[in-house]
Structure formats: C-alpha cells, structure tokens
Amino acid sequence: MPQRQTYRPELSGNPQSATSRSYPNGNPEQDYNRPGVRHTDSAVPLHPAAPVIHDYASDGPAPGNIAFRWTCGSNVAAKNTDPRVQVMQYNEDSFILRQNVCVHWEAPFTYLLFGNKGALLIDNGATANPAHYPLRETVDAIVARWAKARGRTRVPLTLVMTSGEDHAQTKGLAQFAGRPDTVIAPTPLAAMKEFHGLLGDWPNGTGSIDLGDRVIRVIPTPGTHKDGISFYDPYCDFLFTGDLLFPGKINIGNDRDFVASLERLKAFADANPVKYVMGGHIDMMFVPGQAYPRFRNYKPYERVLEMEPALIDDALQYAREVQGRDLMLIRPDFILLNGVSPDQRTDVWPADVPKIRPPHPF
Secondary structure: OOOOOOOOHHHHOOHHHOOOOOOEOEOOOOHHHOOOOOOOOOOOOOOOOOOOOOOOOOOOOOOOOOOOOOOOEOOOHHHOOOOOEEEEEEEOOEEEEEEOOOOOOOOOEEEEEEOOOOEEEEOOOOOOOOOOOOHHHHHHHHHHHHHHHOOOOOOOEEEEOOOOOOHHHOHHHHHHOOOOOEEEOOOOHHHHHHHOOOOOOOOOOOEEEEOOOOEEEEEEOOOOOOOOEEEEEOOOOEEEEEOOOOOOEEEEOOHHHHHHHHHHHHHHHHHOOOOEEEEOOOOEEOOOOOEOOOOOOEOOOEOOOEEOOHHHHHHHHHHHHHOOOOEEEEOOOOEEEEOOOOOOOOOOOOOOOOOOOOOOOO
C-alpha cells in the first residue's frame, strides 16, 4: 500500500537533497535518515530557516506505530508514580494522550493532530486541576517541540469535543482558558452545531476543520449523547468516535439515534478508507466480552485501544437487536447497555463469545 508521506526536497529547505526520485519517508541515503532512525521529511534541515510545509496527500494511511502498552494504574492510587498524562507519538504529526487511570478511573484518551496551519485537540479529559492532570502543560510542550522542528513561531490550536455532555472529556477545558492563539468549540448544543457548520443540517450533514492541507471531517453521531460527534482524519485514516463506539461498556442514551449514527458511520466508512476506529476509553479486558467494573484504578489486562472498522458493522447489527429493549448485550470487543444501569450484570452469555476467566488480580 502506498505510504502517505512523500519526501519533497523543494519543500524541505535543503536543495542539496533534491533527487529525481521520491521517497515515502525521506531519502535513506542521506545522513539524517541513516538506517534504524525514524525517517522524516519535516526535520530537514534540523533547524529550518523558514516554516516547513508538509505534504499530507497520498493514497494510503500515514505510517505510524501504535504498538504500545498503556500504564495500567495501581491498586493503591495514592502510591502510583506513572506520568499523569501518558503521551504516545503515533507519527510526527499525530499524538495520543491518555489520562492516568489513578487520576480518573475512566482514563480518557485525547488526540492531538497537526497540520500546516495549526493543531487540533480532540477531547480534553476528566480533570480540571492541572496539578493532578497537567494536560495543557503537556500539550504546550508537544506544540513547542513540534513548532521548533517545523521552523514555526506560532501554532494556532483548536479544541473540540466528541461530546460536550461527557464530563470525562470536557473537564480539561478549564486549563486552556485564556491561552493565546486558541479556539475552543462551545459546548451548548446549538452553539456547537453552529461552530461546526451543522446548524441547518443536523445530524445528516458533515463539517470540516482545516488544519492546513489536513482537513478533518466532522460527522454528527448522537446516540450515547445528544450532541455526539465523530471526527475523521484522512491522513492517518483514523475515525475518532468518543463514547459512541469504543472497547468498553457503551451506555446508549437514545437507541434510535444510536442506530442511525452507526448507519451513518458505516456509510462513511464504506466510502472512505478507515484504518482504525479510535474511541475515548478502554473498559474491556484482553479476553473476549470481559470488562473492568466502574471506578477500578488498576487495569493490567486491558484490550488494545484501536478497533478494526469491521466492528462498526458488528455494533450496528447488535444495536438493532437491543433497540426498544432494556437489555445488556455482550460482544467480544464491547458491551451494549440500553435502558439499564452501567453496573448491570447478566447471566446471558452469547454462544459465539468464548467465556474465559480473566487472570487475577483484576
């Protein structure tokens, strides 16, 4: 599959590197791309005199690495010494941040994406106090480092949410109040629709956020929350779905909207390449159908974050099954809760889901 980054010496500020050949991630014959080192075209030269313009266009998903183990918390939260914000660099323009599970049991994920004109932060975590959850400090450090590598003096930042109703993804907003060069999407429903250009066409329209040659699509997906939104990144081919679809206990707020949103996502994924569905949390264990209870701050056997796009079809099939019924339905990679408590238990175990006792402690 063609890779998304293409070395363009005319944009790199290094005319001596120009050749008649294009390279997917830089010229491996040059010293700055010696074997074994992460190949990149944006750090050429290492101290650019002018802003580097990155080429985000290609036929396939941008290269990236998500082979990573998230910190799992501790039985005694007060003794946990892991970073309050864990940072994973998927590629040079895409970062995944996670709140420490001992700071908040939901351990929400936040996504930071860069383009040629600015950066986008999708969701912002469950804790306002920067002493406990230094999200802005962490984002500022990433932005400053990225700007230096790209020869930029300013990087405008936009903050958006997959749901303004989700307290586990909006509390960090307070840390960004008054931050220069920052735009924050409003949380009231009508104002949010207007911000994304969806006021007259909700929930069937789509919006866009232009980061500079990296245009993020905005897809209304109410169902778990009435203001739910998903975001699609055509550079990494990631679909960010927040609480609508994630490896965990999905609490359906309106089952009719939930089914309609999954139908909308399925149609979108059929028409656009999706490498991974990236949710806002992880509840599931690595064994099928097993999830951690709420408020647990030690999760050593988590399922991976990324979900294959085929799970949209799976979720849609079983969302239709629970529609109109007060029911808990277990699937290998998620659990649907419609009209029942998030702490609901069931003795009904699907025949096609292996029942494996998870290891202890859990």
